[in-house]
Amino acid sequence: MSDPADTKAVGSLPVLVAEAEAHERATVYSRPRRWMLWRQPPVIRRLEVLVLPLWVFPCGKTGEPTASAAIGVEAMDGAAFVLDPDLPPPSVKAPPLCLAPRLTSENAHKLAQQELQDTALRSRRLKSAALVGTELRRPFLIGYPFWIAYLKKGNRYDFLPIDAVSGSHAGLRMRKAVLFALRDLEKAS
Numbered sequence: 001m002s003d004p005a006d007t008k009a010v011g012s013l014p015v016l017v018a019e020a021e022a023h024e025r026a027t028v029y030s031r032p033r034r035w036m037l038w039r040q041p042p043v044i045r046r047l048e049v050l051v052l053p054l055w056v057f058p059c060g061k062t063g064e065p066t067a068s069a070a071i072g073v074e075a076m077d078g079a080a081f082v083l084d085p086d087l088p089p090p091s092v093k094a095p096p097l098c099l100a101p102r103l104t105s106e107n108a109h110k111l112a113q114q115e116l117q118d119t120a121l122r123s124r125r126l127k128s129a130a131l132v133g134t135e136l137r138r139p140f141l142i143g144y145p146f147w148i149a150y151l152k153k154g155n156r157y158d159f160l161p162i163d164a165v166s167g168s169h170a171g172l173r174m175r176k177a178v179l180f181a182l183r184d185l186e187k188a189s
Contacts, residue, residue, distance in 0.1 A: 008141065009053065009090075009097045009141045009142055009143050010090045010140050010141065010142050011089075011090030011091050011092045011094060011142060011143065012051050012090060012091065012092075012094035012095055012096060012097055012142060012143030012144070012145065013087060013088060013090055013091070013094060013142060013143065013144055013145060013165055014088055014091050014093070014094040014145075014165075015049055015094065015095065015145045015147075015164045015165075016088065016164065016165050016166075016167075017147065017162070017163075017164050017165070017166075017167040019047055019147075021167060022047055022147040022149070022162055022164070022167070023044060023047060023149075025162055025167055025169075026044050026047065026147070026149035026151075026160055026162060027041075027044065029160055029162065029169045030042045030044070030149070030151055030160055040154065042151040042152060042153040042158070043151065043152045043153075044149050044150070044151055045150045045151065045152055045157075046149075046150050047147055047148065047149050047150075048147070048148050048150075049095055049145050049146070049147060049148075049164060050145070050146050050147075050148050050161075050178065050181060050182075051094075051095045051096065051097050051098060051143040051144065051145045051146075052074055052075070052076060052097075052099065052143070052144050052145075052146060052177060052178070052181055053074070053075035053076065053097055053099060053100070053101040053141055053142075053143060053144075054072045054073065054074055054075060054141070054142050054143070054144040055072070055073040055074075055075050055101070055103065055105060055108040055112070055139045055140075055141055056070055056071075056072055056083065056139060056140055056141075056142055057070060057071045057072075057073070057108075057109070057112040057116075057136040057137065057139045058070050058136075058137045058138075059071060059116060059134040059135065059136055059137065060134055060135070060137060061134055061135075062135060068085065068134060069082060069083070069085050069134065070082070070083040070085060070087070071083065071112040071115050071116055071119075071136065072144065073103065073108040073111045073112050073115070074144075074174065074177045075101030075102060075103045075108060075141065076099065076101070076102050076103075076177050076180045076181050076184070077102075077176050077177035077180050078103055078107070078108070078111050078177075079173040079174055079176065079177045080111045080112055080114065080115035081115065081171075081173065082115070082119055084165075084166060087165065088165070090142045090143070094143065094145070095143070095145055096143065097143035098185065099181055099184055099185065101141060102180075105139050105141075108139065109136065109139065112136055112139070113136060116134065116136065120134075144165070145164035145165065146161045146162060146163060146164055146170055146174065146178065147161070147162040147163075147164045148160070148161055148162075148178060148182075149161075149162060159175075159178065161174045161175060161178045
């Protein structure tokens with residue numbers, strides 16, 4: 001069983017993407033594909049920051065003191081992804097973590113190990129070369145911010161998660177995790 005002290009977040013990463021830039025990126029990411037150009041583009045109703053718990057596993061080769069990369073495992077649903085090794089340090093001044101993690105560090109370790117192997121086997125990616133022969137180190141818990149853009153597409157509503165640190169589209173993996181988090185926040189209020 002994991003140590004209860006391990007489930008306390010070190011802090012949260014600061015939001016590096018401003019709201020105006022997040023609005024621009026949400027507009028670009030939500031545009032219809034070419035075959036759907038005749039349709040009305042989605043309207044962004046509002047933007048908000050959601051800070052999700054994330055287990056961070058530094059990765060490094062045996063004997064090297066510094067980590068060459070990191071694997072992040074979202075602690076609500078278990079979505080795993082490779083993190084940028086040049087992340088800013090967690091800060092207590094950043095937006096606070098409002099949800100407790102669902103995954104223990106042991107369960108997250110299994111998911112991180114699988115992501116590490118999958119990424120190392122993808123030979124065409126540049127970041128996979130840095131992960132060959134690396135091992136996972138002791139994890140720590142942080143709060144990772146995402147911009148959530150609430151969209152109106154015709155008669156229906158949707159949302160779009162955007163990474164608030166890098167500004168990239170968070171992808172389909174994170175949609176499920178964001179849904180879990182939004183449901184938990186709704187139940188808590």
